Amino acid sequence: MRSFVYDQPATRVIFGVGSLDRLAEEVKRLGARRAIVLSTPEQRGDAEDVARRLGDMSAGIYAEAVMHVPIEIARAARDVAKQLDADCYVAIGGGSTIGLGKAIALETGMPIVAIPTTFAGSEMTPIYGLTEGGIKKTGRDRKVLPRTVLYDPTLTLTLPAKIAGPSGMNAIAHCVEGLYAQDANPIMTLFAAEGIRALSRSLPVVVNEPSNLKARSDALYGTWLAGTVLGSVGMAIHHKLCHTLGGSFNLPHAETHTVVLPHAIAFNREAAPEAMRVAAEALGVQDAAQGVYDLAARLGGPLALKDIGMPAGGLDNAARLATENPYYNPRPVEYSGVRRLLENAFYGERPA
Ligand code: NAD
Numbered sequence: 551m552r553s554f555v556y557d558q559p560a561t562r563v564i565f566g567v568g569s570l571d572r573l574a575e576e577v578k579r580l581g582a583r584r585a586i587v588l589s590t591p592e593q594r595g596d597a598e599d600v601a602r603r604l605g606d607m608s609a610g611i612y613a614e615a616v617m618h619v620p621i622e623i624a625r626a627a628r629d630v631a632k633q634l635d636a637d638c639y640v641a642i643g644g645g646s647t648i649g650l651g652k653a654i655a656l657e658t659g660m661p662i663v664a665i666p667t668t669f670a671g672s673e674m675t676p677i678y679g680l681t682e683g684g685i686k687k688t689g690r691d692r693k694v695l696p697r698t699v700l701y702d703p704t705l706t707l708t709l710p711a712k713i714a715g716p717s718g719m720n721a722i723a724h725c726v727e728g729l730y731a732q733d734a735n736p737i738m739t740l741f742a743a744e745g746i747r748a749l750s751r752s753l754p755v756v757v758n759e760p761s762n763l764k765a766r767s768d769a770l771y772g773t774w775l776a777g778t779v780l781g782s783v784g785m786a787i788h789h790k791l792c793h794t795l796g797g798s799f800n801l802p803h804a805e806t807h808t809v810v811l812p813h814a815i816a817f818n819r820e821a822a823p824e825a826m827r828v829a830a831e832a833l834g835v836q837d838a839a840q841g842v843y844d845l846a847a848r849l850g851g852p853l854a855l856k857d858i859g860m861p862a863g864g865l866d867n868a869a870r871l872a873t874e875n876p877y878y879n880p881r882p883v884e885y886s887g888v889r890r891l892l893e894n895a896f897y898g899e900r901p902a
Pocket of ligand 1: 590617645667670676677705707709713780
């Protein structure tokens, strides 16, 4: 019989082609006067466009966001915002830029308007990360949840296939783990299944027909669903492993998710049959682990940890780190099983 807790924080979401045109109105709606625009150096052009759209309400641009939110960058951004007398952040970009906004919001409580341009889903979560002295710490705090999210699929048109594919697989990972989360609930299960459906049908088109806006819109719709799942229910072995591999071996985030996901699903296959059934149905396949592997292959991979910088000599250590602290997973997490999972992911074999 069902039993669950449903406690969903609210974010205002504006979705659709042209939603960026509503930016100034949305910033005003928050009661803000001056917004500082955040981006990576690569997306400075997008930040400039956003600043133009804000007109008088633009306090300036801080285009120094980088992966994993180094604390020095977060502090510098916060100081610049103070000097510029900003009372709101507009973060345009992927998880790295939105993560920078969150790190600042954690300290200042200033509202964030997020304009995601990848499929990572960070804009819908109260999860933040900060790297200090080479160690990335993550936490949850509703203070960092963006108040408003503008999803404009047009902004993803510039996302190259090699970033779009892994980024979309990262979103699918949120959905799959949401299906077997310890605190899963029926609404998030619906979101997760619909997210897998939308992403798995759209991503091959996104990668093969870069200018297909309808497919980009569908993938961004899946991203919204996936991000909501990630923000609402707990994750399990897959996210734990990716976090360990990223943190300890400096592997690229979305690519690590792409490689590990089929093997994490295979690991949990017998322990979470209902989640596997829902995931397989949403993917339109018999077996979720094989279906996800085949999808990653169709998107151009990567498929093997050895191809994204993982040293073979690090597998024992990674398995040890990932099993050190007990955490929820449908199948008990023990060293030998996790070591095997990592070995399979290292060579990138299709799950049996
Ligand atoms: P990213 O933000 O690091 O972006 C990757 C690169 O793509 C950057 O150079 C960026 O400028 C560029 N880019 C982004 N959108 C583009 C576009 N439309 N066109 C051209 N270039 C574009 O990548 P990501 O995968 O979105 O984010 C990864 C980070 O986000 C990781 O640090 C991860 O831990 C974090 N993350 C956090 C959460 C959360 O809930 N807190 C969720 C998912 C990911």
